[in-house]
Amino acid sequence: MTQNLALFTARRIATMEALDRPYGLIENGAIGVENGMIAYVGASDQIPARFATLPRHDFGNRLVTPALIDCHTHLIHGGNRAHEFEMRLKGATYEEVARAGGGILSTVRATRAATVDELVESALPRLDGLIAEGVSMVEIKSGYGLTIDSECTMLRAARRLSSLRPIDIRASYLAAHAVPPEYAGRADAYIDEVCIPGLRVAHAEGLVDAVDGFCEGIAFSTTQMARLFSEAKRLGLPVKLHAEQLSNRGGAKLAASFGALSCEHLEYVDDEGIAAMAAAGCVAVLLPGAFYTLREKQMPPVDGFRQAGVPIAVSTDLNPGSSPLGSLLLAMNMACTLFRMTPEEALAGTTRHAARALGCDDRGRIAAGLKADLAVWNCAEPAELSYRFGVNPLHARIIGGCL
Ligand code: DI6
Ligand code: FE
Numbered sequence: 388m389t390q391n392l393a394l395f396t397a398r399r400i401a402t403m404e405a406l407d408r409p410y411g412l413i414e415n416g417a418i419g420v421e422n423g424m425i426a427y428v429g430a431s432d433q434i435p436a437r438f439a440t441l442p443r444h445d446f447g448n449r450l451v452t453p454a455l456i457d458c459h460t461h462l463i464h465g466g467n468r469a470h471e472f473e474m475r476l477k478g479a480t481y482e483e484v485a486r487a488g489g490g491i492l493s494t495v496r497a498t499r500a501a502t503v504d505e506l507v508e509s510a511l512p513r514l515d516g517l518i519a520e521g522v523s524m525v526e527i528k529s530g531y532g533l534t535i536d537s538e539c540t541m542l543r544a545a546r547r548l549s550s551l552r553p554i555d556i557r558a559s560y561l562a563a564h565a566v567p568p569e570y571a572g573r574a575d576a577y578i579d580e581v582c583i584p585g586l587r588v589a590h591a592e593g594l595v596d597a598v599d600g601f602c603e604g605i606a607f608s609t610t611q612m613a614r615l616f617s618e619a620k621r622l623g624l625p626v627k628l629h630a631e632q633l634s635n636r637g638g639a640k641l642a643a644s645f646g647a648l649s650c651e652h653l654e655y656v657d658d659e660g661i662a663a664m665a666a667a668g669c670v671a672v673l674l675p676g677a678f679y680t681l682r683e684k685q686m687p688p689v690d691g692f693r694q695a696g697v698p699i700a701v702s703t704d705l706n707p708g709s710s711p712l713g714s715l716l717l718a719m720n721m722a723c724t725l726f727r728m729t730p731e732e733a734l735a736g737t738t739r740h741a742a743r744a745l746g747c748d749d750r751g752r753i754a755a756g757l758k759a760d761l762a763v764w765n766c767a768e769p770a771e772l773s774y775r776f777g778v779n780p781l782h783a784r785i786i787g788g789c790l
Contacts, residue, residue: 393420393788394438395761396431397446401769402753403453403739410731410769411752417443418451420759420788428753444790446763449782452734452772453751454523454760456741457715459651459672461561461706462513463506463544464531466497468707481681481709482633485605491531491565494707498531498541506544507551513705514548516713521762521781525554526702526745528599530561533577535585538562542594553786557745559627560589563600563607563615578611583618590622597648597746601629602638609641616645625746631655632677643667649700649744652677654685661688665695670744673728673736674704675721676712689726699728700744701736720776730773759788 400416419427419438427435471484471493484490498506510527517525527548529541542558549556562582570577589595598619600612606629616626625648630638632652639650639660649670650656656664656671664671671692677683692699701722704710712718719733728736742751750758763783766772771780783790 391422392438392441394418394434394441394443395420395446395451395785396443397451397763398448399450399768400428400753401450401452401734402428403735404752404754406735410734412769416451418753418759418761423759423787423789425753425755425757425759428755446782448767450764450766450769451753452762452764452769453738453753454762454784454786455521455715455737456524456745456751457517457522457702457705457737458526458649458700458741458744459528459674459702459704460525461528461530461704462525463510463527463529463541463548464494464498464707465501465506465509466494466707467711468493471708482605485565488568490708492568494531495533495565495567499534499537501540503540503544503547506541507547510544510548511551513713514552514554517715518552518554518784519781520714520716520779521764521784522715523554523760523762523784523786524557524742524745524747524750526557526559528559528561528564530564530599530601533562533565533567533581535581535588538585539589539592539594542589546594557596558594559597559599560586560595561599561601562586563612565601565606574607574611578607578614582615586615586618586622590624595624597625597627599627599629602636602641603629603633604636605633609637612638612641613645616642620645627651627744631660635660639664639669643669648746651702651704653687654678654683656688658691661691661695661697665697670698670700670740672700672702672744673722673726674702674710674718675725676710676718677704678725679721680709680711687726689728698740698743699732699736700740701728701733702741716772716779717776719773723773730770733773734769759785761785
C-alpha cells in the first residue's frame with residue numbers, strides 16, 4: 388500500500404450497508420480511504436476536510452460496489468471431467484457416475500498425480516477469471532487429494548496462489564469430501580486415520596482457515612462429520628458443511644450445532660434445519676451453478692431463509708464436476724433466474740453475506756472502518772450486474788484503496 392489517503396467519487400455507490408434503502412445506495416457519492424481502510428463514505432459535497440483537498444479519482448457515471456467475494460470454490464484441482472458431462476448428457480446421473488468410480492474420485496486421481504506447481508499453474512487462469520470480474524477474496528477447498536500428503540499439497544497450492552495475485556484467499560480443509568478407493572466401505576476408518584490426523588498436520592503447517600465436509604449418502608454421515616468437527620473445534624477452527632445437496636441428511640442441523648459459519652447447497656434442507664441455522668447465525672450459501680449443471684428440480688427454500696432471517700450468499704462452487712462455472716457474475720444471474728432471488732439479494736450474496744460466510748466482517752460492505760476493496764462498473768444501476776449475462780462490465784478493481 389503506497390498511498391496513505393485517497394478519494395474516489397462516482398455517480399452511484401451501492402454500499403450494501405444500511406439496506407433500509409435499496410443497495411444502501413448513495414447518489415453522487417464519495418469514498419475517502421486512509422491506509423487501505425474506508426474512512427469516509429457519503430455525499431460528495433460533504434467530504435471531510437482532510438480528503439477534500441486531495442486529487443480525486445472521479446469515476447464519472449459509473450457504479451461502485453464492494454469488491455465481490457466468491458465464498459465457495461474448488462478451483463484447485465487436476466484434470467477435467469468433460470467426459471462425464473457427455474455421460475450425463477446420455478442419461479447417467481451425477482450419483483451414478485460417482486458410484487461407478489467417476490465423479491470426485493476421477494478428479495482425485497488427476498490431483499494426486501499433480502505437484503504444487505502444476506496445481507498452481509492450472510488454477511491461475513480460473514483465479515484470473517474471477518479477478519477480472521472484480522473479485523477480491525476467494526475461498527478454495529482441498530478435497531481432491533484424500534491422503535494427508537495430497538490434501539496438504541492442495542492447501543499449499545492455495546497459499547501459493549495468494550502470493551502470486553493481489554487477492555485474499557481463504558483455504559478450507561475438505562478431506563471429508565469423498566471416501567477414497569483404498570478406504571472403500573470403511574468411511575469411519577478414513578475419518579479416523581486420514582481426516583482427523585491430516586487436519587492436525589495441515590493446521591500445524593498453518594494451511595487451514597476452516598474445516599468443511601460433504602454430508603451426503605454418497606459421502607459422510609452426520610456422525611462422521613461430528614467427529615471431525617469436534618477436532619476442528621478443539622483446534623479453534625471454524626466449520627462449514629456441504630449439506631442437503633442431493634438429499635436431507637440433517638447436515639444443516641449438525642453444522643449449526645457446531646456454530647458453523649455457513650451451510651452450502653441446501654436444496655433439500657427442511658424447516659428444522661433452517662431454524663437451527665437461523666439460531667446459530669449460519670449463512671446459507673446457494674450454488675446455482677451446481678443446480679443448473681445437475682439439472683436439479685428441487686429448489687433451495689429461499690423464502691424459508693428470508694422468513695427465518697438466514698443471510699443468503701451466492702457462489703460459483705467452481706469445480707470440475709457439478710459446477711464448472713468460472714463466473715461469479717453468471718452465478719448472480721442464475722441466482723435470480725433459477726432461484727428467484729432479487730438482484731439486490733444476489734449482490735448482497737456476493738458481498739456482505741459472502742464476507743460473513745468466511746467469518747470476515749471487515750469487508751463486503753462500503754462503510755467506515757472496513758477494508759477498501761471496491762469494484763467499479765460500467766453500469767448505471769446495480770441491478771445490471773445480475774441482469775446481463777455473458778458480459779463483464781468491470782471498469783476497475785480497488786484493493787486496500789489501491790487502483
Ligand atoms: N458438492 C459439490 O457440488 C462439489 N463437491 C461437493 O461436495 C462437487 C465436486 C465434484 O463433483 O468434483
Ligand atoms: Fe462445493
